[in-house]
Structure formats: C-alpha cells, structure tokens
Amino acid sequence: MLLFLPSFLQAQDMTTVFERTAGKESATYAEAISYCKMLAKRFQSIKMEEAGPADALYPLHVVYYSKDGKFDVNTWKKQQKTILLINNGIHPGEPDGIDACMMLLRDAATGAIDIPRNVVLAVIPVYNIGGALNRGRPSRANQNGPEAYGFRGSAQNLDLNRDFIKMDAKETRSLVELFHYLDPDMFIDNHVSNGADYQHIMTLLETQHSKLGGAVGKYQHGTIVPLVYKDMKDRGYDLVPYVNDFDDTPEKGWKEFCDYPRFSSGFAALFQTFAFVPETHMWKPYKQRVESTYALMLSFIKIASEHAGEIHAARTRDREQVQVKKTFAIDWKADTSRHMNVTFKGYRAVRKPSEVSGLPRLYYDRDKPFTKEVPVYDHFIATKKVTVPKAYVIQRGWTHAINRLKWNGVKMQEIGEDTLMKLTVYRIEKYDTLPHPYEGHYMHHNVAVHTETQKVQLHKGDYIIPLDQVAKRYLVEVLEPLAPDALFAWNFFDAILQQKEYYSDYIFEDQAAAMLKKDAKLRKLFEAQKKSDKAFAKNGKAQLDFIYRHSEYMEPEYMRYPVFRLE
Numbered sequence: 001m002l003l004f005l006p007s008f009l010q011a012q013d014m015t016t017v018f019e020r021t022a023g024k025e026s027a028t029y030a031e032a033i034s035y036c037k038m039l040a041k042r043f044q045s046i047k048m049e050e051a052g053p054a055d056a057l058y059p060l061h062v063v064y065y066s067k068d069g070k071f072d073v074n075t076w077k078k079q080q081k082t083i084l085l086i087n088n089g090i091h092p093g094e095p096d097g098i099d100a101c102m103m104l105l106r107d108a109a110t111g112a113i114d115i116p117r118n119v120v121l122a123v124i125p126v127y128n129i130g131g132a133l134n135r136g137r138p139s140r141a142n143q144n145g146p147e148a149y150g151f152r153g154s155a156q157n158l159d160l161n162r163d164f165i166k167m168d169a170k171e172t173r174s175l176v177e178l179f180h181y182l183d184p185d186m187f188i189d190n191h192v193s194n195g196a197d198y199q200h201i202m203t204l205l206e207t208q209h210s211k212l213g214g215a216v217g218k219y220q221h222g223t224i225v226p227l228v229y230k231d232m233k234d235r236g237y238d239l240v241p242y243v244n245d246f247d248d249t250p251e252k253g254w255k256e257f258c259d260y261p262r263f264s265s266g267f268a269a270l271f272q273t274f275a276f277v278p279e280t281h282m283w284k285p286y287k288q289r290v291e292s293t294y295a296l297m298l299s300f301i302k303i304a305s306e307h308a309g310e311i312h313a314a315r316t317r318d319r320e321q322v323q324v325k326k327t328f329a330i331d332w333k334a335d336t337s338r339h340m341n342v343t344f345k346g347y348r349a350v351r352k353p354s355e356v357s358g359l360p361r362l363y364y365d366r367d368k369p370f371t372k373e374v375p376v377y378d379h380f381i382a383t384k385k386v387t388v389p390k391a392y393v394i395q396r397g398w399t400h401a402i403n404r405l406k407w408n409g410v411k412m413q414e415i416g417e418d419t420l421m422k423l424t425v426y427r428i429e430k431y432d433t434l435p436h437p438y439e440g441h442y443m444h445h446n447v448a449v450h451t452e453t454q455k456v457q458l459h460k461g462d463y464i465i466p467l468d469q470v471a472k473r474y475l476v477e478v479l480e481p482l483a484p485d486a487l488f489a490w491n492f493f494d495a496i497l498q499q500k501e502y503y504s505d506y507i508f509e510d511q512a513a514a515m516l517k518k519d520a521k522l523r524k525l526f527e528a529q530k531k532s533d534k535a536f537a538k539n540g541k542a543q544l545d546f547i548y549r550h551s552e553y554m555e556p557e558y559m560r561y562p563v564f565r566l567e
Contacts, residue, residue, distance in 0.1 A: 014038075014106055018099035018146075023287025026095040026146040027102060029058075029132040032125045035102050036063045043109035044069040052174025055155035056130035060174045065108050065121040073182060076120055080312055082304040085184035086123045086297065087175070087264065090161050090191070092131040092150025093140045096280050097190025100293035101125060113298065116305040122182055127171060130155025142194060145286030161189070162439045164267035165478060166490045167404050179268070180409045185311050186276070186304055187268040190293055193279035196243055196250045197364035199345035201284045202292040204228065205242035207265040207275040208258050210380040211332055214321055215314040220274050221378070223310070224303060231299040237292050240342055241376050242279050249349040249362070253342075253375035255334040261477050261485045270474040272318045274311065276300070323468060328476045329382030330483040339375040346370055386480050388472070389565035392465040393423060393458065394479075398562055401492045402463065404478070410471045412463040420455045426481055426561035427452060428497070444489045447482055449561065456564055464566065479563050488561065499558050503548055505541070512547040522550055 016035065017027040027035065040048035045067055050059040064071050076083060088097035101123050107113040108121070115121070126132050132150040139151050154160050154169055163172045179187070193203060209221035229239050245254040259266035265275035278296050280289035304311065348368035354361040394402060396414075405412065432446040465475060481488040516523045529546060530537040536546070548554060 016099060016102050018290060023290065024145065024147055026099050026149055028135060029126050029129060032098055032102060033061060036061065036125050039105055039109055046105060046109050047071045051178045054129045054171035054174065055169055056133060058129050060171050061125060062178060063105060063123045063125055065105055065115065067115060067117045080308065082119050082308045082311060083182055083184045084119065084121050084186045084188065084300060084304055085179065085182055086121060087127050087189045088124055089126040089128050089132055090189060090264065091152045092128050093152050094192035095146065095149050096192055096289045096293045098126055099290045100297060104294060104297050115301055118308050119301055119305045122184065127175065128154050128160050129171065143192065143282045144284060158439055161264055162262050164264060165262050165485045166441065167407060168440060173407050176407055184273055185315065186274045186300060187265065188300060189264040189277050191277055191279045192282050192289065193243065194282055195246050197283060197347055198243065198250065198281065199369055200238055200240050201281055201288050202237055202239055202296060203242045203279045204239050205257055205265065205277040205279060207269040208256060208380050212269045214318040216272050216274060216318045219310060219314045224274065227303050228299050231302060232296060235295045237295060238345060240344055250344065251346050251349065251372065251374060255377040258332050258380055270477060271470065272315050319470065322472050327385050327387050328473060329385050330477060330480055331384040332380040333383050334377045335379040335381045336377055338379050339377045341373045342376045344372060344374045384482055386476060388467055388476060389567050391467060391566040392475065392479050393564040393566055394463050394465065395562060396461040396463065401487050408471055408474060410465060410475065411469050412465050415458055415460060415462045415464060418459050421458050423454060423456045424565035424567055425452045425454045425456065428559045428561060441491050449481055481561050493562055496557060496560060496562060499555065501555050505544060508544060508548060512544055515547060515551060525550065
C-alpha cells in the first residue's frame with residue numbers, strides 16, 4: 001500500500017508534481033494514480049474505475065469527469081452528450097498528457113475551468129503501466145525534459161501504439177473493451193514528436209480524413225480541425241499538422257501520416273470516431289509542452305460542446321452509410337496532385353562539419369528563424385479496394401484470431417451442425433516476410449491471392465460473421481488478406497503456409513506415372529509446363545512434385561486462407 005501513499009497526498013494537497021517543481025518533473029505512475037484517486041474521493045464529478053488488466057502488476061485505470069456527477073454511459077448516449085476519451089502515456093517517455101490531464105481533471109472538479117454539461121471526459125491517466133514503472137533511464141536522447149520519465153516499451157517491451165490490431169498486450173485488450181463500451185465521439189492520444197526542429201510547440205495529427213471518409217472525415221478536416229487551429233491561435237499557440245518528415249528538412253513540405261489500424265487513431269477511425277494525436281515538439285521545454293497540451297484539451301472540449309449536434313449527426317450518418325456500402329478501400333497512398341498550404345515556422349537548415357565524423361551534418365540554426373508557406377499533402381487515394389461479402393466464415397480452431405474479433409464486440413453466429421457450404425476461398429499465391437521482427441511479429445506484405453469457389457466442409461461450432469453490424473469496416477480491414485494490417489499480415493494464420501503431408505519419391509513415382517496415363521487433363525497440363533519451363537523439363541523432382549500438387553493427395557488446407565467469404 002505504501003506505493004500509493006506519497007507524503008504530499010497524505011495532506012490532500014492538490015498541487016501536482018509538475019506544478020510543485022515549476023514544470024521540471026513529471027508524476028510517477030504511483031503519484032498519478034494516487035492523485036486521481038484523491039480527486040475521485042473529494043469530488044462528486046470525478047469517478048475512477050479499473051478498466052481491466054495490464055501486463056504489469058497493476059490494473060488499467062480510467063477517470064471520468066461528468067459535471068452532474070452521473071456516470072451511466074447509456075444515459076450519456078440518450079442525452080446526446082459528447083464523450084471524449086483521452087489517452088495518456090502510451091509512450092511513458094512522452095508524459096506531457098499525464099501531467100496536463102491531472103491538472104485538467106482537478107481544475108474541472110474545482111470549477112477553475114468550466115466544462116459544459118454536454119461533454120463528459122474519460123481519461124486514462126497512464127496507459128503503458130509497465131513502461132511507466134521502467135523509469136529513470138535517459139532513453140530519449142533528443143528530448144528536453146522532464147528530469148525523469150518512463151520507457152517506450154511496455155511490460156512485454158511492446159510499442160503499444162502498434163498493438164491495436166494484434167492486441168498482444170493485456171492493456172490493449174482492456175482499452176479496446178473500454179473503447180467499445182464508451183463508443184467515444186472523440187479519441188485523443190497525447191504524444192511527443194521526434195524529427196525536425198521548428199518553432200511550433202504543438203503539432204496535430206488527425207486521423208487521415210480521406211481514409212476516415214464520409215461525413216465524419218469531411219467534418220473533421222473541414223470544420224473541427226480549422227476550429228481547433230483558430231482556438232489554439234487565440235490561446236497563443238500556432239499549430240501545424242504533424243511534421244511527418246524524418247529524412248529531409250520540412251521547409252519543402254511533407255506528406256501527412258497515414259495512420260493504419262495498428263495505431264490508436266487509425267483503429268478508432270474504423271468505428272467512425274473523430275481521432276487525434278497531439279504531438280508536442282520534443283526539444284521545447286517540458287513546461288511549455290505540458291501547458292500546450294492542457295490548452296489543446298480545452299480547445300477540444302470547447303469545440304466538442306459547441307458542435308455536439310453536428311458531431312453526433314456525422315457519426316450517425318456515416319454508420320448508416322457503412323451498412324449499405326459495398327466496396328471498401330484497404331490500402332492508401334498520398335495524393336501528390338493536391339495539397340494545402342500551411343504557414344510553417346521553422347529554423348534555417350544548414351550543413352556544417354561534424355565533430356564526430358568530420359563529414360557534413362544537418363544543423364538547425366535557431367538564430368535564423370523563418371516563416372513560409374509550405375505544401376502539406378493532406379489527401380490520400382485508395383490503392384486497393386475490396387467488395388464486401390454478406391458474411392465471413394471462420395473455422396472454430398483459429399482461436400487466436402476469433403478472440404480478437406470477440407474482444408472487439410464482433411457478432412458471430414455458431415453453426416449448429418456439420419454442413420457443406422458454397423464459399424469463396426482465397427489461395428495465397430505469394431507473400432514477402434520481414435527479415436526481422438516488428439513488434440514481436442514477422443509481418444507479411446506484398447501479398448497476392450487468387451479466388452476459387454468451393455464447397456467447404458464446416459463443422460458444428462464454426463462461425464459465420466455477418467457484415468450488417470457496427471464492426472463492418474473493422475472486419476474488412478482485419479479479415480481481408482491483402483489489407484496491410486490484416487490478421488494474416490500479423491501472422492495469425494501462418495500455419496497454412498506450411499505443408500503438413502509429403503511423399504516418398506520412390507513410391508510416388510509409380511503412382512505419378514499411372515496418374516498421367518489415366519488423367520488426360522493432368523497430362524496436358526504437365527506437358528505444357530515442361531514446354532514452357534526449360535528448367536522444369538530437366539528437373540525430375542520438380543516434375544514429380546508438380547503431379548503431387550495436382551493430385552487428390554495434395555492437402556486442400558495448404559495455402560488456403562482459413563477465412564472464407566459468403567457472397
């Protein structure tokens with residue numbers, strides 16, 4: 001219990017660590033949780049709950065603020081309140097949101113700031129608990145404060161902002177469950193940026209609006225974001241879009257970041273939620289970064305209140321449209337034919353000899369600031385599309401994949417008895433795999449498939465997954481094998497990529513010869529292959545294998561994607 005009773009809270013002091021140290025220090029995990037517990041104990045407008053387990057010892061917490069002291073989600077929905085889910089510490093070395101939201105919750109509860117009645121907050125004070133507990137190492141070499149902070153990796157050493165599809169971490173599963181329980185209108189995930197140097201304290205990544213699409217994408221990019229920029233300007237902050245430039249200097253402009261569903265904002269977008277990732281600039285003093293994060297939270301709250309009707313209407317309209325939509329894009333690229341001009345405040349980028357290598361190195365001269373209009377390529381176009389089936393079918397044995405669907409609230413119907421069903425089947429033709437692990441997985445990419453119509457033997461307990469549900473777009477993005485964040489890409493179906501049964505050459509030789517004599521179609525296909533492929537014509541083992549793969553002995557499960565389409 002001593003972990004959660006720091007001396008400064010025993011006296012019920014509501015000054016945060018950040019304030020007591022004049023913006024030099026950030027709260028530890030224990031201090032942040034104890035502080036929020038204190039607020040919940042003292043104020044009726046604050047409620048703190050455990051949202052589920054995490055890989056570290058402690059549970060994931062969520063802190064609610066509701067002005068009227070009522071905390072029933074169904075009532076919030078009926079009253080058309082706007083729900084903001086704010087996530088902090090997904091990377092604990094970027095603790096700006098942790099300290100900003102401690103002050104935000106306190107100031108809301110005490111009346112120091114006025115949060116309108118039609119807005120409720122759900123704040124995760126510290127998301128990556130394992131990383132927050134792994135504190136004290138100077139792991140962020142390019143960051144200007146605070147004096148101590150947590151580590152990017154979780155208790156499993158995962159980057160949790162790559163985990164929203166594969167869901168390897170317990171805290172991811174807890175947050176996803178909370179997300180679906182709340183169905184937030186806005187999701188805000190507070191971060192700190194790396195990369196180029198510039199004058200702006202705060203940058204803002206909005207989920208890619210072209211990908212978000214529909215009324216929500218249009219309203220987010222055309223109305224909400226300009227309003228946020230204007231409001232933050234009035235508060236003394238010049239925002240620019242997240243500076244997605246790491247290989248060159250940003251003074252020539254940049255392409256916006258495409259947040260695939262593995263990322264928090266890209267995941268939220270699958271469910272028609274307005275999603276934002278604030279990114280303070282790493283090299284600005286910590287005090288300025290936290291204050292700008294606090295100000296941005298106020299901007300979001302203000303706009304969420306004043307435009308609640310339009311926000312709810314856009315989400316409702318998009319969900320209706322998703323249900324009748326027949327085709328979805330599953331991959332994207334920046335549209336370089338269109339851009340917006342952004343007023344960028346940077347520093348002159350120059351080259352000078354490196355004191356390490358003696359070779360030219362990049363250097364930003366802070367004595368030479370500039371302001372100029374730069375192009376930001378803020379639209380994306382689809383590179384892959386897929387038509388939507390009536391339903392997907394998955395056999396019950398693929399439990400790791402099925403569990404992730406269940407954790408996302410997907411509605412599935414169990415087949416009541418063994419049956420043959422006519423389905424569209426994908427065959428994996430080729431794929432590339434990363435040579436090194438990425439977040440614990442050897443991801444597949446450059447996938448190619450062909451389709452076949454087959455009668456598939458299904459068994460009692462296998463699942464039919466209808467597409468007429470809220471999770472429709474999520475299902476398409478995780479179950480279509482060509483999607484870049486599909487469960488196939490994350491290795492959930494790798495067992496199909498390995499052949500299980502083989503043959504002995506000396507025995508199968510006689511069988512193969514008999515098959516060629518008996519089957520004219522096979523013989524014609526075999527001769528055509530020898531004629532077109534000289535290497536094949538000289539390779540007896542390859543010829544034998546060709547006949548085996550075109551025989552009844554070849555296992556149908558090999559390279560057959562185990563999620564089928566009911567058209």
